[in-house]
Amino acid sequence: MQLSAPIYRLKRRARxxxxxxxxxxxxAQDRIARKEGFATWSLLSHRLGRSASAASLLPGLADGDMLLIGARPGHGKTLIGLQLLLDAVRDGRRAVFFTLEYTERETMERIRSLDRTGAANAPEIVTSDEISADFVVRHLSVAPPGTVAVIDYLQILDQQRSKPPLAGQVAVLQAxxxxxxxxxxxxxxxxxxxEPERSPVPCLDDIRLPNPIPAGAFSKACFLHAGEVRPQRIG
Structure with a gap:
């Protein structure tokens, strides 16, 4: 179903x-959703997320790539990251989801929204509070080339003061x-x-970075907004 306006405009109408x-x-959001043909706002958002996640990023990735998946909240960035991992599992690869944001149960609920077989095709889910660059490197120390891991999410890797600064962690992971x-x-x-009025999807300049990261850290990117998905090569 085609929405009458981009999601950000519908949110503004609701506010x-x-x-x-x-x-x-x-x-107010539910009222707007009903006008768009959905019973509730959550169903509208879920449909939007499924649309975004339908795009497969795996064919465009090469061994050793550093992929950035960026979007505002509610536009499907977690779902597209999980879809990438599901595609990797189906391709016979090891796939790992490192999350500082969700519990294992919450992650599985999102996986089931993408794949009804659920645990049968699920990637490995790691929810430890200790997740950092060194943690990821240790966990994947014997992973074969082509293994796919997604870290959720970039900006909280160094939230704990006991962890190294974000720039150092990204450099470790890139190496x-x-x-x-x-x-x-x-x-x-x-x-x-x-500002969606300026550009239909975000770009590298729109990444929220309280702490700087090394230039050229990422080799590929995928930006999402209002159901539009734009993969791109960086550099």
Whole structure:
């Protein structure tokens, strides 16, 4: 089903409706969703996420690639990262999801939304609070070339003060990927300053980076917004 407007405009309509009629935002969102043909806003968002995740990134990746997956919240970046891992499993590869954001149960719910076979084709899920560059390198120390791992998400790798700065961790992971042929994907937040009116999808300049990362750290990127998916080569 084609939406009458991009998702960011529908969200804006919902916020205005909530303000004008003094109703909760979730009620306003559900009203907007019903006008679009969905029973609730969550169903509309889920449909959008499924649309984004339908794009397969795996054929465009080479051993040792560093992939950035960037989008604003609710636009499908986690789902497209999980879809990449599901495709890797189906291709006979090792696939690992390192997440500092979701529990194993929450991750499996998202996997089931993409693949009804669930655990049969699920990637390995790692939810340890200790996830960092060194943790990932140790965990994948014997992984064969072509292994695919996705880290969720880039901006909280150094949230704990006991962990090295983000730039150092990304440099370690880049060297590891080049040395071993493991493909590393990084789910990334996009800064609030991103303006969809200026560009249909974000770009590298829109990545939210409280701490700088090395120039040229990523070899590939995929940016998403309002159901549009744009993979690209960097450099």
């Amino acid at each position: 205005l409706l909530a303000r004008d009629e003094n109703i909760p935002l979730n009620e 590891f990927a080049r040395r071993t042929g493991v493909i590393l994907g990084f789910i990334s937040q996009i800064d609030r300053s991103f």
